[in-house]
Amino acid sequence: MKPLEGVRIVELARVLAAPWADMILAELGAEVIKVEQPGRGDETRGFEPRVGDESAYFFAANRSKRSITVDLSTAAGQGVVHRLAASADVVVENFPAGSLARYGLDGPTLCAAYPRLIYVSCTGFGQDGPGAGRKGYDTVFQAMGGIMGLTGEKGGGPVKPGLPWADLTSGLWLAVAVLAALMGREQTGAGAVVDFGMLDGQVALLTLAAARWFALGEVPARLGTEHPGRVPSATFRCGDGGYVHITASDQHWGPLCSVLGLDQAGADPDLAANAERVARRDEVMAMLTDAVARLDRDDLLTRCEALGVPAGPVLEVDEILEHPLVLSRGMVDQFDHPTVGSFGALGVPLRFDGFDDPEVGRPPLLGEHTDEVLAELGYDAAEIVALRDAGAL
Numbered sequence: 001m002k003p004l005e006g007v008r009i010v011e012l013a014r015v016l017a018a019p020w021a022d023m024i025l026a027e028l029g030a031e032v033i034k035v036e037q038p039g040r041g042d043e044t045r046g047f048e049p050r051v052g053d054e055s056a057y058f059f060a061a062n063r064s065k066r067s068i069t070v071d072l073s074t075a076a077g078q079g080v081v082h083r084l085a086a087s088a089d090v091v092v093e094n095f096p097a098g099s100l101a102r103y104g105l106d107g108p109t110l111c112a113a114y115p116r117l118i119y120v121s122c123t124g125f126g127q128d129g130p131g132a133g134r135k136g137y138d139t140v141f142q143a144m145g146g147i148m149g150l151t152g153e154k155g156g157g158p159v160k161p162g163l164p165w166a167d168l169t170s171g172l173w174l175a176v177a178v179l180a181a182l183m184g185r186e187q188t189g190a191g192a193v194v195d196f197g198m199l200d201g202q203v204a205l206l207t208l209a210a211a212r213w214f215a216l217g218e219v220p221a222r223l224g225t226e227h228p229g230r231v232p233s234a235t236f237r238c239g240d241g242g243y244v245h246i247t248a249s250d251q252h253w254g255p256l257c258s259v260l261g262l263d264q265a266g267a268d269p270d271l272a273a274n275a276e277r278v279a280r281r282d283e284v285m286a287m288l289t290d291a292v293a294r295l296d297r298d299d300l301l302t303r304c305e306a307l308g309v310p311a312g313p314v315l316e317v318d319e320i321l322e323h324p325l326v327l328s329r330g331m332v333d334q335f336d337h338p339t340v341g342s343f344g345a346l347g348v349p350l351r352f353d354g355f356d357d358p359e360v361g362r363p364p365l366l367g368e369h370t371d372e373v374l375a376e377l378g379y380d381a382a383e384i385v386a387l388r389d390a391g392a393l
Contacts, residue, residue, distance in 0.1 A: 020168060089117070097128075138166045238293065254272075
């Protein structure tokens, strides 16, 4: 069995952060029922890139789920969600603060009705405080949460990461919240309401940058690929145009100098300690940059590996997805979709000894499981027809 088998999660969420969290939990064994808007569904079903009539964006965050359609604005639709909540362990939602209270589907209401229910809310700025009503997107949280301000070349402006960092890391925080609340319920028998704000999640990730502020009163400067407290730890351009990232602690300094033919620097006692190399950052980096530029990427990597110097190539996406180390771990998989056929997917990166490993499933068609789930909730065929005729599904 998988570790989360027997856990039922109701997803009142769309786009990325919360759906991504629920997909991880689904492939760890939870049953995830995705509640979508009739006719349209999660708006990411319409996002680029397209694969036929489907969205690869939607595929990336919604595998292994069941989809039902419910109009939450109708009384009958609200009744369906109540039945779902009564049968569920967890509800995950990412509506703006206060939105679901209008329909009686907010955390306090549902948890009062179903005391073992865990209700996890994901908003931009939390359920209370001066930002509760504000709207935001991934890049807004990147900007306000610090990662964008830390990222960029020396002397340059802020740069965002190449992925929706705030959404994806928020999804991981949400998965942690669900797992923590499930463990807590094992102790108390009672559920909980969890309030997660995406800005809070970004601030929590500042970790070492915040430590520099707390310890030194220092606002870390943008350094490109360099590390503020370690030299060398940076990306270097090789003679063939490829890039290699090298991170060397004190024990690697001598071997690195040997790799690069910098024997004099390797023997210099004043450069043996990281603190001195940090103090002489510009000098050391110029020396290393010049030496690396004389070597081709693969040759440099071979030399570094032979002497135990931590280094890796800077890979493009196509190189990563074809890399032997990645393929050997089974990270690149695929699913069969009823309209698209076989399509690539990245697996959940966890392996268990004692449980079945996560498996890649396929994303659902819009409303694919509506009748099936409603029947499980006790609706008979005539009631389901009546709900559909009333516009609740």
